[in-house]
Amino acid sequence: MAFEGLTTRLQNVFGKLKGRGKVSEDDVNEAMREVRLALLEADVNFKVVKDFIAKVKEQATGIEVQKSFTPAMVIIDIVNKELTELMGGTQEKLAKANKPPTVILMAGLQGAGKTTLTGKLAKLLQSQNHKPLLVAGDIYRPAAIKQLQVLGEQIGAQVFTLGDKISPVEIAKQGVQLAKDQGNDYVLIDTAGRLQIDEELMQEIKDIHAAVKPDEVLLVVDAMTGQEAVNVAKSFHEQLALTGVVLTKLDGDTRGGAALSVKAVTGCPIKFASTGEKIDQLEPFHPDRMASRILGMGDMLSLIEKAQTNMDAEKAAEMERKMRNADFTFDDFLEQMEQVRRMGPLDQLLDMLPGMNKVKNNPNFKIDEKQIARTEAIAKSMTKAEKKKPDIINYSRRKRIAAGSGTTLADVNRLLRQFEDMKKMMKQFSGMMGPKGPKGGMKALKGMFGGKGGKNMKFPF
Amino acid sequence: MSFFKRLKESIASKTEAVTSKFREGLTKTRDALVGKVGELFSRRKKIDEEFFEELEEILIGADVGVNTVMELIDELRAEVKKRKIEEPAELQPILSEKLVEMLRGSDDEVGMKENPNGITVILFVGVNGVGKTTTIGKLAWRYKQQGKNVLLAAGDTFRAGAIEQLEVWGQRVGVDVIKQESGSDPAAVMFDAVQEAKRRNVDVLICDTAGRLQNKHNLMEELAKIHRVIQREIPSAPHETLLVLDATTGQNALQQAKLFGEKSGVTGLVLTKLDGTAKGGIVIAIRNELSLPVKFVGLGEQMDDLQQFDADQFVHALFAGMAGTEEQADEPENT
Numbered sequence: 171m172a173f174e175g176l177t178t179r180l181q182n183v184f185g186k187l188k189g190r191g192k193v194s195e196d197d198v199n200e201a202m203r204e205v206r207l208a209l210l211e212a213d214v215n216f217k218v219v220k221d222f223i224a225k226v227k228e229q230a231t232g233i234e235v236q237k238s239f240t241p242a243m244v245i246i247d248i249v250n251k252e253l254t255e256l257m258g259g260t261q262e263k264l265a266k267a268n269k270p271p272t273v274i275l276m277a278g279l280q281g282a283g284k285t286t287l288t289g290k291l292a293k294l295l296q297s298q299n300h301k302p303l304l305v306a307g308d309i310y311r312p313a314a315i316k317q318l319q320v321l322g323e324q325i326g327a328q329v330f331t332l333g334d335k336i337s338p339v340e341i342a343k344q345g346v347q348l349a350k351d352q353g354n355d356y357v358l359i360d361t362a363g364r365l366q367i368d369e370e371l372m373q374e375i376k377d378i379h380a381a382v383k384p385d386e387v388l389l390v391v392d393a394m395t396g397q398e399a400v401n402v403a404k405s406f407h408e409q410l411a412l413t414g415v416v417l418t419k420l421d422g423d424t425r426g427g428a429a430l431s432v433k434a435v436t437g438c439p440i441k442f443a444s445t446g447e448k449i450d451q452l453e454p455f456h457p458d459r460m461a462s463r464i465l466g467m468g469d470m471l472s473l474i475e476k477a478q479t480n481m482d483a484e485k486a487a488e489m490e491r492k493m494r495n496a497d498f499t500f501d502d503f504l505e506q507m508e509q510v511r512r513m514g515p516l517d518q519l520l521d522m523l524p525g526m527n528k529v530k531n532n533p534n535f536k537i538d539e540k541q542i543a544r545t546e547a548i549a550k551s552m553t554k555a556e557k558k559k560p561d562i563i564n565y566s567r568r569k570r571i572a573a574g575s576g577t578t579l580a581d582v583n584r585l586l587r588q589f590e591d592m593k594k595m596m597k598q599f600s601g602m603m604g605p606k607g608p609k610g611g612m613k614a615l616k617g618m619f620g621g622k623g624g625k626n627m628k629f630p631f
Numbered sequence: 632m633s634f635f636k637r638l639k640e641s642i643a644s645k646t647e648a649v650t651s652k653f654r655e656g657l658t659k660t661r662d663a664l665v666g667k668v669g670e671l672f673s674r675r676k677k678i679d680e681e682f683f684e685e686l687e688e689i690l691i692g693a694d695v696g697v698n699t700v701m702e703l704i705d706e707l708r709a710e711v712k713k714r715k716i717e718e719p720a721e722l723q724p725i726l727s728e729k730l731v732e733m734l735r736g737s738d739d740e741v742g743m744k745e746n747p748n749g750i751t752v753i754l755f756v757g758v759n760g761v762g763k764t765t766t767i768g769k770l771a772w773r774y775k776q777q778g779k780n781v782l783l784a785a786g787d788t789f790r791a792g793a794i795e796q797l798e799v800w801g802q803r804v805g806v807d808v809i810k811q812e813s814g815s816d817p818a819a820v821m822f823d824a825v826q827e828a829k830r831r832n833v834d835v836l837i838c839d840t841a842g843r844l845q846n847k848h849n850l851m852e853e854l855a856k857i858h859r860v861i862q863r864e865i866p867s868a869p870h871e872t873l874l875v876l877d878a879t880t881g882q883n884a885l886q887q888a889k890l891f892g893e894k895s896g897v898t899g900l901v902l903t904k905l906d907g908t909a910k911g912g913i914v915i916a917i918r919n920e921l922s923l924p925v926k927f928v929g930l931g932e933q934m935d936d937l938q939q940f941d942a943d944q945f946v947h948a949l950f951a952g953m954a955g956t957e958e959q960a961d962e963p964e965n966t
Contacts, residue, residue, distance in 0.1 A: 211697045213881030216688045280904060281760025281877060289791075310932075312799030317792030320813075324791075365907040392760065396694040396881020398909040419759060422844040424883040447759075447789070 198230045201245055214427035215400040218256075218434040226252050256430055257457035262439035265386040265413060270355040271303070273346055273382050277375060277406055278390035280363030283418035285314060287390055287444060288360040289321030290452040295356050297450075302327055303354040305345035307378065308362040309334035318360055324449060328354075338362070339377045346382045359384070366405035379410055387412050388441070391432055393420045399428035400435050407436040417455065418444040498593055500549045500557035507546060547575040548585050560589060672719045678711055682719060686726075694881050694909070696916030703729060733919050735942035742939075743926060744870045744898070750828050752836045752861055752868035756854060756895050757875035758887055759842030762903040764793065766875055766929055767837050768800030769937035775804055779834040784824030785810035786817040786857065787841040797839055803934065817841065817853065818860045825864040838869070845890035855894045873926060875901045878911035888917045902940070903929035 202223050209219045229248050266272050274291070276284040285308065292302040304322050306329055308314035315331050322329035330345040342359050349357045361378065364371035379387065389403060389412045406412060415432050420443045433440060440455040549557070551574035556563050563571070563586065572582045671689060675682045683704055690700045703726075710716065710725055745751045753770070755763045767783060774781045783801055785808050787793035794810050801808040809824040821838055828836040840857060843850035861868050874897045876884050891897050902911045905928050914925050925940040 207697060210691055211882055213694075213883070216691050279879065279907070281762060283760055286790075311796070313792040313795035315792075316795045317790070320791035365904075367908060392877070392879070394758070394877075394880050394883040396879060396884075396909075396913065397692045398694070398879040398881075398907070401908050402879070419844060421846075422758065422883065423846040423886055424881075428881070 195231055198227055198245070201230075202227050205249065209427060209430075212425035212427035213394075213396045213399070213431075215397050215431040215434070217400070218431050221434070222252060222256065222430075253430075254458050257433050258439045258455075260458070261454055261456050262414070262441055263454075264441060267385045270353075271346065271349040271357045272355065272386065273357045273359065273384040274386040274388060275342075275359045275375075275379060275382070275384040275410075276361055276388055276390055277410055277412070278363060279365065279392070279402060280311075282363060282390040282392045283444060284308075284363065284390045285317050285321070285360050287388075287416055287418060287442075287452070288318060288358050289325065290444060290449055291442070292322070292327045292356075292358055293325045293449050294452050296325060296327065300356050301354050302356040302358055303345065303349045303352075304329045305342060305357060305359040306331040307338040307341050307345075307359050309336070309338055309341070310362045314360075314362070321449065338374060339381050342378045343381045357382075366402050366409075372409055376409060386414060389415045389432070389436070389438070391415055391417055391428055393417045393426040393428055393443075394422060394424040395428040397431075399431045403432040404435045407438065412436055412438045414438050414441040416440070416442045416444065421445040421451070500552055500560060500589070503589065504546065504549050504557075507542070544575070544577055544581065545585055548572075548577055548582055551575040560586060672723045675719045678717060678719055678722060683708065690912070692910075693912035695912035696882060696885065696919075699733075699916040699919050702919070730915065731942055733915050734925070746865075746867060746870050750825075750833060750836055750865060750868070751870050752825070752828075752838065752865060754838045754840070754858065754861065754869040754872045754895065755875060755901075756840055756872060756891050756897065757842060758844055759790075761842065761875045761877040761880075762929060763787075763842065763875045764796050764800065764839055765932075766873075766901050766903060766927070766937060767797065767839050768804060769929070769934055770927070771800065771806050771835075771837055772804045772934045773937060774835050774837075775806060780831070781806040781835045781837065782824065782828050782831065782833045783808045784820055784836060784838040786820050786824075786839045788813055788815050788817050788820060789841040793839075793841065818856045821857050821860050822864065825861060825868075829864075845887050851890065851894045854891075858895045869896075871899060871926070872897050873899050873901050874923070875903055876911075876914070876917075878902050878905045878907065878909040880913060882913065882916075884913040885916055885920065888921050888923055892921065892923070897923060899924050899926040901925070901927045901929065901937075905929060906931045906936075 205226070206219055206223050209222065210216060214222075226245075226248055229252075230245050233244055233248075264272075264274075276288055278284050288304055292304055295302045304318055304327055306315040306318045308318075315334060319329050319331070330341070330348055332341045332344065338361065345359065346357050348354075359378065359382065361375055362371065364375065366372065387410050389406050389410075391399060391403065395402070403412075403415070415436065415438050417426065417429055417440055420426060429440060432438075440457070443453050443455045445451050445453055548571060551571045552560075552563070556567060556571075568579055568582045568586075572579045575582075671682070671685055675685075686707075687700055687704050690703065691697060695703075706729060707722060707726065711722065714721075716722055743751075743753075755767055757763050764787065771781045771783060781804075783797060783806055785794045785797045787797070788811065791813070794808075794813060798808050798810070809820065809827050811820050811823065817840060824836060824838065838857075838861070840854060841850075843854065845851065858869065858872070872895050874888060874891050876887065880887075888897065888900070900914060900917065900923055902914055902925055905911055911928075917923050918925070925942075927937050928940050930936045930938055
């Protein structure tokens with residue numbers, strides 16, 4: 171997921187720094203060299219990188235390291251704060267007009283994902299009980315209007331079009347008028363993709379802007395954009411006075427440095443992140459979480475939120491008790507897999523866990539959903555007694571389980587071994603957690619990795 | 632013969648029209664990159680750390696890719712030491728030469744592979760929004776101009792309006808499109824298309840696919856299946872699998888080339904949207920690290936805006952007008 175490589179890189183850097191007594195100038199220089207490379211590899215614009223490094227360096231050099239911290243933690247803290255700030259500090263919401271309808275204009279290069287985003291944003295607004303009207307302003311790309319119509323149909327939102335022979339300025343104007351007449355509270359105007367140096371088309375979108383006076387002008391940026399992001403964002407901002415940015419295709423494995431670049435040159439907040447091909451995969455952008463993710467702390471908050479909405483709290487508490495006492499059985503194992511499954515595709519979950527990016531980059535480590543299904547089959551082929559007490563599984567039982575689950579003896583052996591290892595690990599974990607009262611599994615997790623308040627802040631390295 | 636003379640001659644031998652189109656499309660790219668490199672080379676009087684650092688930034692700014700840039704800079708450092716170069720101007724031709732070297736493959740890689748006895752199948756792959764469908768429209772037109780019989784396969788059954796988009800291109804160019812319902816299995820569409828292509832005995836079958844991010848396991852498997860189905864029906868096919876890259880894409884393009892290469896055996900690249908200010912420098916890194924050649928570049932939105940890629944022209948266009956390029960080219964070559 172986003173910023174994967176940056177995470178790994180920074181972890182390496184700070185791994186090197188770990189354990190040294192003081193932050194010397196050399197330490198900082200070495201760390202900053204790596205940070206610079208990492209950011210450049212992540213497609214952050216080189217000018218933005220330069221400024222960023224200068225800022226961090228200034229703060230980090232000669233800083234006093236308090237006893238309870240390591241130099242690495244101090245530097246990470248500074249980098250973290252600066253990154254968060256660079257990306258916009260806090261999360262920003264969509265603008266709302268004092269007098270409806272709120273008019274939102276989409277802008278961006280070809281293929282950034284404007285039309286898809288228009289559909290997704292409409293869906294999001296609908297879920298908040300708004301009534302958006304979609305306006306098909308891309309008259310150039312073949313079948314762009316059709317695309318918006320299909321999206322509109324999928325979510326049950328009205329799409330306004332005058333075909334591809336009328337000027338987009340006129341279409342936009344009439345669209346807004348229609349929204350006023352029939353009481354839509356949001357108007358989303360899709361536009362054709364255009365190069366920021368195409369004077370004719372830039373004039374057109376400026377005319378649209380002048381005609382409908384949008385409350386929100388969103389620049390749609392492909393998260394995979396390289397150094398060019400700066401030029402694009404700057405030019406669009408100068409000509410259109412942007413109010414926000416949306417990052418698309420963030421579910422790819424791009425490091426997404428464009429996010430930093432765009433924010434730095436326009437000063438506009440990144441309002442949404444688009445994270446999938448389904449129409450509901452649009453999330454508010456959380457700069458603070460993204461910064462933690464960059465720093466290898468994983469996106470724990472998102473994971474916890476996901477877990478909270480999908481996990482049965484009681485079951486989680488029970489699970490936690492079992493984990494602590496290490497009386498974990500194959501029944502629990504199956505139960506847990508079921509719960510985790512409900513949270514979404516496993517590789518997406520792993521992305522949010524600290525340190526997991528490293529594991530994922532390992533070519534020997536591949537998450538294979540089929541493998542998981544096989545594991546499940548093995549566990550399900552055990553008798554009740556076997557699930558409760560895996561110790562009784564002898565050779566002939568193994569053979570039966572393998573036959574029953576359509577796997578091989580080796581597969582069964584592997585799972586049994588893994589299960590044993592897991593139990594051992596849990597024992598260690600429970601030792602770490604200490605005799606805290608039962609708080610619910612996820613809360614404990616939150617405490618372990620540092621919750622929002624940062625009271626229990628611990629760096630996982 | 633000196634490198635730049637060779638370059639000049641090879642370009643002169645090409646039709647003026649193509650060259651000028653190429654040059655025009657690349658003007659913005661050239662202004663942005665060359666202006667800076669030229670300025671750097673003429674402003675700096677000494678080759679020192681600062682010089683290299685600035686050069687590094689310019690190349691990174693063109694999305695050439697961090698690893699490739701570091702490699703390039705190291706090589707330049709070594710040259711400077713070896714040849715005892717002091718003036719930046721002497722280094723400049725070495726830089727362009729190295730870039731051309733990185734970009735140019737053997738001649739048979741540049742052209743499109745064709746099936747001498749039957750249908751040539753070309754499969755298009757890439758992430759979302761890079762311009763696959765548009766490029767297919769342009770390529771179909773190109774083959775049509777050559778008097779070839781072309782058929783298109785609407786393999787993007789996922790994105791809303793994708794089939795219609797290809798159909799519009801089909802009408803514009805005057806070629807038929809084989810399609811199924813939106814949401815149907817793309818491999819089945821390919822099967823139909825290949826059968827139909829065989830029945831009509833067409834020269835070229837161009838297959839569109841849905842854009843997909845390279846880290847989506849299931850979608851990539853779907854692509855592998857499409858590839859297998861085509862291969863099963865015509866064993867030598869697809870004769871070309873072209874990965875379409877957006878010139879504005881940064882380092883992630885490398886990852887795209889790697890993973891699409893694994894799943895669909897990519898044989899070449901198409902670099903689109905080069906008419907903007909994006910430099911598309913990442914193709915240098917891709918060529919360098921994965922030895923995938925660039926076959927075409929997209930230079931605009933018109934039907935005839937797809938041009939065959941030519942490394943000489945590309946670098947020449949990038950470096951044309953750079954002060955003193957040609958005069959000084961001879962010296963370092965002969966020392």
